[in-house]
Amino acid sequence: MRASQFFIYSDKSTPAEAEIISHQLMLRARLIRKVASGIYSWLPMGWRVVSKISEIVREEMDAAGGAEIFMPAVQPADLWQQSGRWAAYGAELLRFSDRHGREFCMGPTHEEVITDIVRAQISSYRQLPINLYQIQTKFRDEIRPRFGIMRAREFIMKDAYSFDTDAAGMANSYEAMRAAYCRIFDRIGLKYRMVEADSGAIGGNFSHEFMVLADSGEELILYCQESGFAANVEQCPQLPPSSAxxxxxxxxxxxxxxxxxxxxxxxxxxxxxxxxxxxxxxxxxxxxxxxxxxxxxxxxxxxxxxxxxxxxxxxxxxxxxxxxxxxxxxxxxxxxxxxxxxxxxxxxxxxxxxxxxxxxxxxxxxxxxxxxxxxxxxxxxxxxxxxxxDLRNAAVGDPSPCGKGTLLGARGIEVGHIFQLGDKYSQAMNAVIDAPDGSQHPILMGCYGIGITRIVAAAIEQGHDENGMIFPDAIAPFSLIICPIAAQRSPAVRLAAEEVYQALRAAGVDVLLDDRDLRPGSMFAECDLLGIPHRLTIGERGLQNGEVEYKQRQEKEVTLVAQTAVVEFIQERLQSATRPGSSVDRAGPS
RNA sequence: CGGGGUAUAGCGCAGCCUGGUAGCGCGCCUGCUUCGGGAGCAGGAGGUCGUGAGUUCAAUUCUCGCUACCCCGACCA
Incomplete structure (x- = not known):
């Protein structure tokens, strides 16, 4: 991709409406643009990040046995009345009528629609288990949208639903999703923790949250270094006095x-x-x-x-x-x-x-x-x-419920949530199967969400410095940017930049060539703001020795690389950067 | 839903109190000089001042309505 043909803009001044760093940087770098309160357009640079996250999620969901579908954002009241949620859901459910006066809502989640699909297709235990997922726009009419993408009204979510014959099968499906979620967040490359959570309004009785760790996180996580226990403060039990x-x-x-x-x-x-x-x-x-x-x-x-x-x-x-x-x-x-x-x-x-x-x-x-x-x-x-x-919120310093250590605290941003739903929806909506023993009973469901767009904001909250965003390689808008210095007046620079660009493209590197002839300072500042993890600078100074300069986003010093060896060098750097495990803190209950 | 605030050029803001048809910085356009961390000089384009009414010879400015947006609150006694 060439910068001159891409939608790449940035601003030095911080928009007044943005309170948190991720919102400020996303607006400054033109990842998003606000359309209405809590409603945003994703501009090309931001959409690339969203797309990279979606693709990782899609690959791992497919690998875990999920089948992708696409359900409507607009849902009829009828289905919600069947589940009982038309009455139970509050003002967060955006409701409206069509020209005939029929009632609809914008889907904040899709249990009703998926249950309707499955009850029409599935009648035997032989057809189970299955797992269906989608990556879709959701709408929740938040009382007060804030923090930009972090708590928007319209957002993109991956939601998956599993269907099983019995409790053991549901537990297996849940475990498969739990493992898939760990692989997804490992690959995305953020520091996160899986914690025991409250299942909230959706229902069910077994639930984990995936939290991206960031000091600005809204949720307090309590965890135990000794055992790996971790829980949301809302859910963390305290030991009864007899066992403390x-x-x-x-x-x-x-x-x-x-x-x-x-x-x-x-x-x-x-x-x-x-x-x-x-x-x-x-x-x-x-x-x-x-x-x-x-x-x-x-x-x-x-x-x-x-x-x-x-x-x-x-x-x-x-x-x-x-x-x-x-x-x-x-x-x-x-x-x-x-x-x-x-x-x-x-x-x-x-x-x-x-x-x-x-x-x-x-x-x-x-x-x-x-x-x-x-x-x-x-x-x-x-x-x-x-x-x-047990009535109080557990606190940092309490004995851990696992009995082994003391609770420590960390702040997190919820980006994933998995539930066992049981028969809550299948019962209400009559999604039943014939079991092996000849009986009929409701299908057992699980539901599994990932806030795709929220991950972008969470990644920035976790990764930024005074110069801008620092994206993990796997979700950066581009892997590498080439910055030619004063290309307009140097045919040698122009030629070398073009050659390196073509060679890297041919090698499959996700590279952006900044061919806009900006001054070096502006170019570098924009690279840093955008958080592109790897940078090659090509100037006459280095070319005299047949060299180009490599710099990693977070490193101060540069590395000189022979122009002839640049593709090999970059491939090696990209591979070492995407090697999973090193930066990931994946403690949690097993 | 309650309280507070804001709305003036793409972005950030001043002007309004004390009415006379608008200005600054960044960005944008042209030219020249520059060119390794958001360049300098010169020239230029861009605004029905959110919207509707009222007061007035005259309203961005004063008054009222409406709309949008932002902040605080809506559980810790």
């Missing part, structure tokens, strides 16, 4: 008497810690939250410096699904006191305490009366002994 080695002792005996103290305007744990004596630091205070769910309400007790995990709260029988914090009005009606003054003493609701409070004694808490707290409170003596459960 550091907390196996009995609860200390009460030392203090319970005392009611006036605490005007003390609403937060920080304010309480400020107000109380030195000895009562936040972790010795107890905070109490009222959580409501489908089964009812409960008072949830946590250490002052811990944070509530609503997913875990929803797993408690007293609370149930759709767990949420009570509103101020609800709290005042139920308890007679507002936020910040709640506690377990004389609490009319069931008490559930986090494991971390199992050994709490002489603690401070709200008095269920505005502007009053108790100190010296003890379970059993002053209030009932609560039921203990």
């Amino acid at each position: 080695p550091s907390a196996s002792a009995a609860r200390p005996a009460a030392q203090q008497t319970m005392e009611k103290i006036h605490t005007p305007n003390v609403k937060t744990i920080a304010e309480l810690a400020e107000f109380l004596p030195e000895a009562l630091r936040p972790e010795q205070n107890m905070k109490t939250m009222i959580v409501c769910g489908d089964n009812g309400s409960a008072a949830v007790l946590l250490r002052g410096n811990d944070s509530l995990n609503l997913i875990k709260a929803g797993n408690q029988a007293e609370i149930g699904d759709n767990a949420r914090l009570a509103s101020l009005a609800e709290t005042q009606q139920l308890i007679g006191a507002g936020f910040g003054s709640l506690g377990p003493v004389n609490m009319p609701l069931p008490l559930i305490a986090d494991y971390a409070l199992h050994h709490a004694a002489d603690f401070a808490c709200g008095a269920n009366e505005d502007d009053y707290h108790y100190t010296g409170v003890n379970f059993e003596r002053d209030c009932p002994l609560p039921r203990f459960a």
Whole structure:
């Protein structure tokens, strides 16, 4: 490809709307252009990156036994009504009507359509297992799109769906996808981690996320160096007190008497810690939250410096699904006191305490009366002994749930998510098969997503410096760029650049020849901004010795290469750069 | 959905308070000089000032409506 014929532009100034580095660089390098909020055009340079990612995904999906299909972006309400999601899905589902008044939506995902395809074709266990996938545009009407491509409303996703006869088959299909995902992210060349995850709204009970590691990542990953355990903070369990080695002792005996103290305007744990004596630091205070769910309400007790995990709260029988914090009005009606003054003493609701409070004694808490707290409170003596459960978000420094080490933290960007769906959709939409034993039952499904376009942003978040993007070789828009210096006035440079370009093309190298006759500074700055991993500079200075200059994007120093040996040299560099494994951190549960 | 802000040339911004039909930097075009990390000089092109109404002799500027975009919030007591 010649730069003069390619759509290659860049800008020195950073667009005001872009908050994160990947968005800024993508706009500056003209990878994308915004069309509307959360909706972008991919321009040629950006589309090459997307295409390279898609191709790797496609190859590995095919290798893992997937068959590619292409489903419509526009889906009829009818299918969504069959699965029950027309009502269940909220405002993120973009709905509209056609000229006849029939209702449609833009697909945020394709379980309904794929289940409809499969139920029409598959009636016997003999036809299974199968795995169908597509690379398609999705639309989710996010409340607030931001961070450019990272959280866009329209985006490209690879979604695969597996169909099996029984649970063992579904587990096999899931494992095949898990392995394929590792190969995909190995090949793309990003540092990532596979973590245990919550299955969220899609359903099912077994799920992993693939997270690209980047300091700017929105998700917190907790992992254990010793065992390789890794989990999303939303999902990471904590050990029950009985099995946590550091907390196996009995609860200390009460030392203090319970005392009611006036605490005007003390609403937060920080304010309480400020107000109380030195000895009562936040972790010795107890905070109490009222959580409501489908089964009812409960008072949830946590250490002052811990944070509530609503997913875990929803797993408690007293609370149930759709767990949420009570509103101020609800709290005042139920308890007679507002936020910040709640506690377990004389609490009319069931008490559930986090494991971390199992050994709490002489603690401070709200008095269920505005502007009053108790100190010296003890379970059993002053209030009932609560039921203990895993309720808090795990944190860096906790004992790892694997029992072997301590949890460390890392930030990540979710780029892949795999689920076992079971019969959630096949049951609702009547996708059943005849089993070997003559019975009929719903097909067991799995679904497997990769955010193709988000990977571009994640790669830039992970790989950039003050000069621009640093793409891994496998997904860079071009592998190599040739920069001729002052070609217009040097026939020798022009000729050499052309020869090298043709030779590399013939050797199958993905090479861009910058034939725009820019000044060297502009050319180099643009190369760096675009993150093209390898660069050959051809100038009169080197040609006098029959040499051209090679530079790798991240290296400061250049290497002189004989013009006659350049193809061989470049091929060797490209091969060593794409050799997998070296830069990949692939710890995770096995 | 609530709060705040913005809308002026391809991009980044000034002008508006105090009304008189628009300017800067980058980019773009022409010429000359340059040519190894976003060159210099000279000349030039490019704007119904988001949109609709109102006030006024006169509105980019003041007033109101609308639209789009951005930020914050919408769970940690």
